Amino acid sequence: MTQTPRKKPSALTKQLLEFGPLLVFLAVYLYMRDATVTVAGTEYAGFVVAVVAFVPLQILSTIVLKLLTGELSRMQIATLILVIVLGVATVLFNDERLFKMKSTFIFGLFGILLFIGLWRGQSWLAFVLGQALPLDQEGWMILTKRMAWFFLIFAAMNEVVWRNFSTDVYVFWDTFGQMGVMFVFLMANYKLIEKHWIGER
Template sequence: MKSEAIKTKTEATNPVDKTSILKLLLDVGPLAIFFIMNGRAGIFYATGAFMVATVISLVASRLLFKRIPVIALVTGVFVMVFGALTIWLHDDTFIKIKPTIVNCLFVVILATGLYFRRPLLKLALGEVFKMEDEGWRILTMRWIGFFAVLAVLNEVMWRNFSTDTWVTFKSFGIMPLTFVFMLSQVALIMRYQIPEAEPEASEAKS
């Protein structure tokens, strides 16, 4: 019993476990490779490396965690399609507009679910967060706004700045912005969180 208590206390004081680190590496890895290859060999070789790294990341996620996140899967499909067009037509416009199209797609999907009063975030994250329906509605609206902002930012970056600047923004700008946005939603999640059912008195005594 004492060893279990110590283990529980240790886990509580170390919230960042190996699983979280692996997931972060799988998310950041392809972007880091994209950035490095762009600096060394140019956008077209970087696109090819990005495609390969994305496939490896998805396969690793399936093998390690027995599932592939929906957002990662959708993004991966678009990476393959627009990456192939970029290399085949030798036109980097395709890989540059990919984030815009993906983010707009997420806006449409989430907005459609909201219109039909079926917050799709609840279907995707309902096992992680237990919230009231109003909380899911507000959170969905905020994600819609965030994806729309990302789409606009991507358009501004690739249309007005150099390819190297756009690659840097894509590799090291999107992830921090997403992380900050997610942290800013903690208060909302806590406000509408449904408390877990308290154990019955008989179970507590036993």
């Protein structure tokens, strides 16, 4: 008995699933940033409340994305695990600094892993994104090296932001700033991708 091919979700649906939890996090934080919630005698700031709203939504959106597409990248799985671990730790220790380090851990880990792959003469980025970006081997190695450095610099940028600026600035960096920086990086590598593209045009 043959299986019916899984219909891919629309681009809008994927974007809502991927960025919806972040937008909810932003909305809850803006609404609660000057307030506190007391639970069992412990006061939780608005940022922690926003984390409590964000983590379950991130889990739910990832599950729905898996059901709709039939697959999750290793990057998505690793990101979800770190979000859950740091989200739970933030609430348990009532320390918002733990969640603010989320991007530091995520991008730092990805950068280190990509460099390990390069050291072994492999592009682990191609292993993760090969179906989405059909590039030749040379293109993947160049892009992987650039992405590895980018991830490490990105992790350092996150450390600078959360350690030196207000929580308001961090929240907007986390929701919009990071996406903007990532977009600029991808656009900066457009010519490389175009040059080494081996898929249909």
